[in-house]
Amino acid sequence: MNEKISIVLPACDEEGTIEEVIRQSYEYLKKKGYDGEIIVINDGSRDNTGKIVSSLREEIPNLKLLNHRKRKGLTEALVTGFSNVSGDIIIFLPADLQSKPIEDIPKLLSVIFEGYDIAAGCRKGRKEFKIFASGIYNFLCKLMFNVNVKDQNWIKAFKREVIEDIPLRANWHRYIIPIACNEGYTVKEVETNWYPRQSGNSKFGFRRLFAAFIDLIVVKFRLSFMKKPMYFFGGIGAVFFVSGFTINLLQVISDYLLRIYDIKEHIPMVILGVSLMILGFQIISLGFLGELIVEQFSTKKKRRD
Numbered sequence: 001m002n003e004k005i006s007i008v009l010p011a012c013d014e015e016g017t018i019e020e021v022i023r024q025s026y027e028y029l030k031k032k033g034y035d036g037e038i039i040v041i042n043d044g045s046r047d048n049t050g051k052i053v054s055s056l057r058e059e060i061p062n063l064k065l066l067n068h069r070k071r072k073g074l075t076e077a078l079v080t081g082f083s084n085v086s087g088d089i090i091i092f093l094p095a096d097l098q099s100k101p102i103e104d105i106p107k108l109l110s111v112i113f114e115g116y117d118i119a120a121g122c123r124k125g126r127k128e129f130k131i132f133a134s135g136i137y138n139f140l141c142k143l144m145f146n147v148n149v150k151d152q153n154w155i156k157a158f159k160r161e162v163i164e165d166i167p168l169r170a171n172w173h174r175y176i177i178p179i180a181c182n183e184g185y186t187v188k189e190v191e192t193n194w195y196p197r198q199s200g201n202s203k204f205g206f207r208r209l210f211a212a213f214i215d216l217i218v219v220k221f222r223l224s225f226m227k228k229p230m231y232f233f234g235g236i237g238a239v240f241f242v243s244g245f246t247i248n249l250l251q252v253i254s255d256y257l258l259r260i261y262d263i264k265e266h267i268p269m270v271i272l273g274v275s276l277m278i279l280g281f282q283i284i285s286l287g288f289l290g291e292l293i294v295e296q297f298s299t300k301k302k303r304r305d
Contacts, residue, residue: 016199
């Protein structure tokens, strides 16, 4: 195999497990004779995570350490790692040993070698309190993005072009698969064993659930309407405009044609109808503005390419 493998390990306060994760990753690469590198992103750890990784660099020559001065979150850690990889295949693993590199790296690579662009691990035997929230998230992702992956927020392997082609913003690591599939990349799931955390603390918090829901809507909007904003703004604007037009039309019919009511009695309804028409027109105008922005962006991108 000529491809170089990059193993990306985000870590925050994982002094109890980081050495074992690195050693297992290195032993597998060495055993198989793969050209590879191990990149640890120390995401503002307050314990000895960074020192442990530094102490291993003399023993493991292909080990790299990247430090964040403060904790920035998993997505930013991945962006830092992805920006510094040199491999053709990139593998993302946690640093808490809930995934065993010696077991899971070959499973992920086997999917990539089959020709798929993304290998997604699916946790088997998972028993932790986060499983309910993950179930809701995976169900909503399948419903909204039509991506048939049961566990979208676990270990993954990518071909290099995938990470070069998808945008990542804060907390968007959860949506790597939907974004990549929207660009036409292929994905296959593979079952992996799940192990309870032996040390350190989970970084999960229920306050993230609301942020995850908002991000879900934002990603859906981006994937569905980014290239055609008029579909979104035009649809909403048309509803407001037609509603206002209908209200005013009914006033004209009832007050002037049928003379059922006096127009003076329905001035508030007329004002409401006119306001809805104006609001609808303004929203539709945003759609036109969005189309112009997208066209300008596309033109500049073509020139760069």
